[in-house]
Amino acid sequence: MAKPKIATASLAGCFGCHMSLLDIDDRILKLVELVDFDKSPVDDIKKFTGRCAVGLIEGGCCNEENVHNLQYFRENCDILISVGECAIMGGIPAMRNNIPLKECLDEAYLNGPTVYNPSGKIPGDKELPLILDRVYPCHEVVKMDYHLPGCPPPADLLWQALVALLENKPMDLPYEVIKYD
Amino acid sequence: MAENLETAVKQICRKNGNDRTRMMDIVREVQDRFGQVSSQAMNTIARAVNSHRVEVESVVSFYSFLSEEPKGKFVIRLCNDIIDKMQGVEKVAEAFREELGIDFGESTSDGKFTLEWTPCIGMCDQAPAALVNNKVVTRLSSDSAREIVKSLKQNGDEDHLMHMLGDGNNADPLVNSMVNNNIRERGPVVFADLEPGTAIHKALSMSAVEVIKDVKTARLRGRGGAGFPTGMKWEFTRAASGSDKVVICNADEGEPGTFKDRTILTEKPDLLFEGMTIAGYAIGARTGVLYLRGEYAYLRPFLERILAQRRNKNLLGMSILGKAGFDFDIRIQMGAGAYVCGEETALISSCEGLRGDPKNRPPFPAQKGYLTLPTSVNNVETFCCVARILDKGAGWFAEMGSAGSTGTKLLSISGDCTRPGVYELEFGITVSEMLEKAGAENAYAVQVGGPSGQLIGEADFHRKICYDDVATGGAVMIFNRDRNPLEIAHEFMEFFCEESCGYCTPCRVGNELLKQRLEAIIAGKGTPEDLDYLEQLGKTVAVASRCGLGQTSSNPVRTSLKNFRGEYEKLVRENSDGMQRTFDIHKALAAGEDLQGRKSVIYAD
Numbered sequence: 001m002a003k004p005k006i007a008t009a010s011l012a013g014c015f016g017c018h019m020s021l022l023d024i025d026d027r028i029l030k031l032v033e034l035v036d037f038d039k040s041p042v043d044d045i046k047k048f049t050g051r052c053a054v055g056l057i058e059g060g061c062c063n064e065e066n067v068h069n070l071q072y073f074r075e076n077c078d079i080l081i082s083v084g085e086c087a088i089m090g091g092i093p094a095m096r097n098n099i100p101l102k103e104c105l106d107e108a109y110l111n112g113p114t115v116y117n118p119s120g121k122i123p124g125d126k127e128l129p130l131i132l133d134r135v136y137p138c139h140e141v142v143k144m145d146y147h148l149p150g151c152p153p154p155a156d157l158l159w160q161a162l163v164a165l166l167e168n169k170p171m172d173l174p175y176e177v178i179k180y181d
Numbered sequence: 182m183a184e185n186l187e188t189a190v191k192q193i194c195r196k197n198g199n200d201r202t203r204m205m206d207i208v209r210e211v212q213d214r215f216g217q218v219s220s221q222a223m224n225t226i227a228r229a230v231n232s233h234r235v236e237v238e239s240v241v242s243f244y245s246f247l248s249e250e251p252k253g254k255f256v257i258r259l260c261n262d263i264i265d266k267m268q269g270v271e272k273v274a275e276a277f278r279e280e281l282g283i284d285f286g287e288s289t290s291d292g293k294f295t296l297e298w299t300p301c302i303g304m305c306d307q308a309p310a311a312l313v314n315n316k317v318v319t320r321l322s323s324d325s326a327r328e329i330v331k332s333l334k335q336n337g338d339e340d341h342l343m344h345m346l347g348d349g350n351n352a353d354p355l356v357n358s359m360v361n362n363n364i365r366e367r368g369p370v371v372f373a374d375l376e377p378g379t380a381i382h383k384a385l386s387m388s389a390v391e392v393i394k395d396v397k398t399a400r401l402r403g404r405g406g407a408g409f410p411t412g413m414k415w416e417f418t419r420a421a422s423g424s425d426k427v428v429i430c431n432a433d434e435g436e437p438g439t440f441k442d443r444t445i446l447t448e449k450p451d452l453l454f455e456g457m458t459i460a461g462y463a464i465g466a467r468t469g470v471l472y473l474r475g476e477y478a479y480l481r482p483f484l485e486r487i488l489a490q491r492r493n494k495n496l497l498g499m500s501i502l503g504k505a506g507f508d509f510d511i512r513i514q515m516g517a518g519a520y521v522c523g524e525e526t527a528l529i530s531s532c533e534g535l536r537g538d539p540k541n542r543p544p545f546p547a548q549k550g551y552l553t554l555p556t557s558v559n560n561v562e563t564f565c566c567v568a569r570i571l572d573k574g575a576g577w578f579a580e581m582g583s584a585g586s587t588g589t590k591l592l593s594i595s596g597d598c599t600r601p602g603v604y605e606l607e608f609g610i611t612v613s614e615m616l617e618k619a620g621a622e623n624a625y626a627v628q629v630g631g632p633s634g635q636l637i638g639e640a641d642f643h644r645k646i647c648y649d650d651v652a653t654g655g656a657v658m659i660f661n662r663d664r665n666p667l668e669i670a671h672e673f674m675e676f677f678c679e680e681s682c683g684y685c686t687p688c689r690v691g692n693e694l695l696k697q698r699l700e701a702i703i704a705g706k707g708t709p710e711d712l713d714y715l716e717q718l719g720k721t722v723a724v725a726s727r728c729g730l731g732q733t734s735s736n737p738v739r740t741s742l743k744n745f746r747g748e749y750e751k752l753v754r755e756n757s758d759g760m761q762r763t764f765d766i767h768k769a770l771a772a773g774e775d776l777q778g779r780k781s782v783i784y785a786d
Contacts, residue, residue, distance in 0.1 A: 063773075064766070064770060064773075064781055064783050064784060065783070067766055067769075068783050068784075071760060074758075074759045074760065075758075075759075080759075101772045101773065101776060102772070102776055105776050105777075121778070122776050122777055122778070123777065124777035124778040124779045126779060126782055128777070129783075130770055130773040130774060130777055130779070130781050131773040131776075131777065132769045132770060132773060133768075133769050133770075133771070133772045133773065134769075136764070136769070139761075140761060140763070140764055141760075141761055141764045142759050142760055142761060142764075143756055143759040143760075143761065
């Protein structure tokens with residue numbers, strides 16, 4: 001039987017959660033025995049090659065491309081997991097949610113003390129994804145099946161969760177991997 | 182002008198003894214006189230009472246009847262609770278908007294009028310209703326709204342609005358109100374006659390401990406809704422250390438749909454004060470406070486006269502009825518429009534001149550209450566029961582009602598029925614008997630106990646009104662088949678979101694989330710999982726909130742879900758593709774498209 005496939009994405013995140021995934025050290029060899037990686041920055045596959053068992057999502061949605069990507073994952077994955085604070089609650093990018101969008105963009109592209117922008121325009125090139133009115137956590141855009149908290153979630157937590165899910169066993173979550181203070 | 186303000190404010194502070202614990206009286210008076218509590222006034226008050234500016238400001242910003250910004254000479258506060266909406270308040274609102282040329286939350290440019298929405302003002306039996314400054318206007322229509330504005334413009338005062346006076350003491354010159362009592366059924370406890378002084382006289386012939394024992398034998402439980410045994414509360418307060426103790430009467434009936442205390446305060450104030458005085462004797466208190474909700478300010482001059490009459494008869498004051506050493510007096514503390522102040526610890530905060538923030542318990546008020554003195558806070562109706570128990574005997578009282586709920590209960594009934602009003606009924610009456618009395622033949626849903634109570638359907642109409650079955654503080658709102666239980670729950674969630682003091686997260690955030698999810702379901706965007714979500718979050722809010730407001734605020738959602746699950750299930754559907762129907766990409770992109778100057782290519786349609 002073919003190995004189950006997993007896919008990963010970093011939306012409005014910092015790739016810290018992906019780094020944490022790499023932090024499973026030599027267990028990555030065991031992981032490769034357990035699964036194949038499909039669409040993921042890890043192997044740079046851009047399009048799904050087939051249906052995936054699990055999709056790991058880092059980061060929330062701050063622009064249209066994030067939304068599009070997340071919907072693409074939902075269509076192609078049986079189980080979607082929000083990994084880390086940004087996917088679950090928006091995280092650091094969501095700090096802009098209390099400030100009107102115009103003020104944010106004006107400060108970034110027009111009025112900021114270090115801005116050099118002779119055009120006096122907010123960038124609108126079609127290569128740049130359009131920004132959303134606020135940053136949305138993943139579960140507000142598509143149905144998410146699980147949430148793994150942390151900033152980032154510790155490698156052990158990711159490992160435990162993945163293995164338990166793939167082997168259909170209950171998760172063993174010692175206090176150390178889910179405490180964050 | 183500026184000097185005038187400073188002098189006047191200083192004088193108001195001096196009148197209140199430059200006492201920071203009387204902050205409510207000070208800021209209310211400044212508000213009444215100047216239509217605002219300006220920044221400058223707050224500085225002056227802080228200096229005069231030796232407090233901090235931030236403390237004054239925390240009070241002014243908390244209560245809805247106080248404001249830093251100037252209000253018009255006439256503040257029209259139109260009640261927007263669910264019953265008023267059912268009775269067509271929107272047409273009345275439209276007439277006010279047109280007549281004044283402003284929207285709600287605004288003032289006219291000449292500074293004459295301010296228009297505001299307000300939650301329940303205790304007039305659901307004569308809705309739609311509004312407050313014009315301290316005066317209540319009832320049974321409004323678009324025509325009468327226009328006339329009100331015209332009369333205010335012509336006569337320059339709100340007294341001229343009262344051309345038709347209400348029944349009973351509403352017509353007393355000191356009340357001068359068009360409010361009607363609508364007392365539909367008079368029982369033997371609250372609405373029977375009592376010669377002032379008789380109950381006190383009987384109490385004084387007994388020892389204080391015997392009085393408490395009588396109240397316990399009568400098995401009297403608190404009428405505010407929680408049903409705590411009154412005798413036990415008094416025993417704790419009496420036993421608490423400290424020689425000075427306090428009796429507080431909670432007349433802050435802000436629970437939408439509740440207006441029973443209004444009729445007691447209007448028609449039976451002597452009975453109430455008699456009960457408070459007996460409480461003072463029983464627990465050994467010298468100080469009594471009647472905390473009167475801001476909306477009932479129109480009753481204050483009348484109540485002050487009753488208190489003065491009682492002082493003249495030596496029913497208040499020093500050595501009451503010749504009993505050496507029994508000194509007791511009552512002062513009226515006005516509220517200023519904050520529902521949470523009906524919660525006893527928040528009420529105590531308010532009496533102390535603070536924001537109406539609830540306090541941590543323990544210590545309970547019985548140990549450490551008003552100004553850290555042992556305090557008993559009881560409901561208006563509870564005190565009336567006490568007076569009657571002392572007059573007629575504990576056995577007489579305990580014979581009425583059911584085993585766990587003795588005596589009678591005032592119910593204020595409103596909504597889809599032909600006879601809205603106040604009913605004094607024996608505990609143990611069934612919901613359907615009550616509905617019949619009120620003339621509600623087509624009742625589909627009944628909200629018992631106000632928003633913090635429960636929404637019940639036909640399957641529960643055989644149940645009994647009492648503490649052990651369907652408990653209530655007195656509010657009963659009736660809804661017929663044209664009303665949607667989800668909309669009802671949503672109305673109440675809006676109310677709680679507005680009235681949450683914001684101190685604790687489960688209440689401040691949880692109620693907002695409940696409301697949003699409910700809105701999604703009503704809009705047809707909900708999934709079956711959302712019902713579990715509402716249940717779980719509702720439970721979290723109830724368990725984790727700090728005070729009674731938050732502990733009951735999720736009840737509209739929880740009880741409507743329990744008793745009208747079919748209505749919810751009709752609206753939700755499976756989310757087969759996993760895309761959230763509540764997420765609207767075009768709405769989320771609109772601002773970005775505008776600012777970045779191009780349309781989306783990915784989401785072109």
